[in-house]
Every structure is written in structure tokens, then in C-alpha cells.
Amino acid sequence: LNSWMSLDDFKYIFFWEYLHRLLGRLLGLLFLVPFVVFLVQKRFTPQLAWPLFGLFLLGGFQGLLGWWMVSSGLTELTSVSQYRLSAHLTAASLLFVALVYVPRSIEPGRVVGQVKPFHLWSAGVLLALIILQIAAGAFVAGLDAGMGYNTWPLMDGAIIPNGLGVMQPLWRNLFENALVSLFLSIYGSITSSSSFNFSV
Incomplete structure (x- = not known):
């Protein structure tokens, strides 16, 4: 090694x-x-x-x-x-x-305009998504997941690649399967950016 x-x-x-x-x-x-x-x-x-x-x-x-x-x-x-x-x-x-x-x-x-509950709620959701995305990025780095699949939108030739649930018990795939880690990180970033556009 x-x-x-x-x-x-x-x-x-x-x-x-x-x-x-x-x-x-x-x-x-x-x-x-x-x-x-x-x-x-x-x-x-x-x-x-x-x-x-x-x-x-x-x-x-x-x-x-x-x-x-x-x-x-x-x-x-x-x-x-x-x-x-x-x-x-x-x-x-x-x-x-x-x-x-x-x-x-x-x-x-000083706040310009009226802050509605929706604004506070959407800002909180966006902040939570960003922090989750950062945490997911750490798993990508820790598992060297980015070294295996470097294409987008296809991963291993498919939108939803094979091998997402190969580990048992299934929850281990979320944290120890490099393919799942990268998959969640990519689509999590898309979700976060879409949420930002929606919140503003």
C-alpha cells in the first residue's frame, strides 16, 4: 500500500x-x-x-x-x-x-421587506441539505469513491448503476459502499442546488 x-x-x-x-x-x-x-x-x-x-x-x-x-x-x-x-x-x-x-x-x-415563515423554513431546509452534502462528500473522500466512477450522468454506463445494494446488511451500503457514496453525493448536490433555486 x-x-x-x-x-x-x-x-x-x-x-x-x-x-x-x-x-x-x-x-x-x-x-x-x-x-x-x-x-x-x-x-x-x-x-x-x-x-x-x-x-x-x-x-x-x-x-x-x-x-x-x-x-x-x-x-x-x-x-x-x-x-x-x-x-x-x-x-x-x-x-x-x-x-x-x-x-x-x-x-x-436590518431586514428589508417581510420575512415569511416559508422563507425561514426553506432556509433551514437548504442549510440542512448543504450540511448533509458536506457529510456525504467526506464519505466520498474517505472511500476514494471518486477514483472509480468519473462520468456523469451515467455511472458505469447507467443512470442507476448496478451494485448499489450488494452489502449486507443493507444499511452498510450507505456508509461503506463507494458506489452508493458517490451516487448519493452527486444527486444530493443536484437536490441542494435545485432547493436553492426554489428557495430564492
Whole structure:
């Protein structure tokens, strides 16, 4: 496996992984130190302090998931688990949503026109579809699914290719069958983009 990889190739990959970890820790410190200082100086109201502390916890949880993901490729597998990769990427997406939501909730911008319940509902559905699509993309990456079928709209010569349900029990196909993973990712992206056009 990976017989092409030399020591220099491994060092290159390790460098970016190590830099990634250092950057995560640096961001945590850059958030925590001012947060504690401002908290001691009582510049925060409780209504603001708790959401900010929640952001810090989400960031720490993201780092923990990253370690958990990488460890799967060191002990159990020769590559990282697609389950853990998806959890890591999905948590990062939720953290991004929270980073946008918390500042917006402090001082919401002026709304032009009337916001109807349909707009809120459609925006929520679209956001959920996007996050699901990101999670599906992680399974595609973790299973190297994109390496097997690189044509569209036909996959293996068919709209609905053979082999979508070959694993038993059937639920395993959703998470461990590379063909199913790629199929769902492709048509999930079409659904998400169609939903965006519908919502606007």
C-alpha cells in the first residue's frame, strides 16, 4: 500500500498535518485569552458570554474529533475512517454556522421587506441539505469513491448503476459502499442546488 511513498513524501504530508494542528491550537489560544481577559473585566453580559464560551467548546470538540479521526489511521486502518472523517467535517460545518449565527444574533441587520415563515423554513431546509452534502462528500473522500466512477450522468454506463445494494446488511451500503457514496453525493448536490433555486 502506498509503495510509491518515500520518506520525503511522508515528511511533506506530516508537515501539513503538524501545521494544521499548530494552527488549531493557536486559534484556540487567540480566542481563549481575550475571552478570559474580557470576562474578568466584565465586558460581557451573561447573554453574550455563554454563546462565546459555547463557540470555544465547539472549537475544542472539533480538535478532539480531528485527533480521533487521525488515530483511526494509525491503529485500526491504513487510512482514516470515513465515519470519523465525516464527523470531523460535519462538526467543522456546524462550527462555521455557529460562528456566523452568534455575531448576527448580537446585532441583527436590518431586514428589508417581510420575512415569511416559508422563507425561514426553506432556509433551514437548504442549510440542512448543504450540511448533509458536506457529510456525504467526506464519505466520498474517505472511500476514494471518486477514483472509480468519473462520468456523469451515467455511472458505469447507467443512470442507476448496478451494485448499489450488494452489502449486507443493507444499511452498510450507505456508509461503506463507494458506489452508493458517490451516487448519493452527486444527486444530493443536484437536490441542494435545485432547493436553492426554489428557495430564492
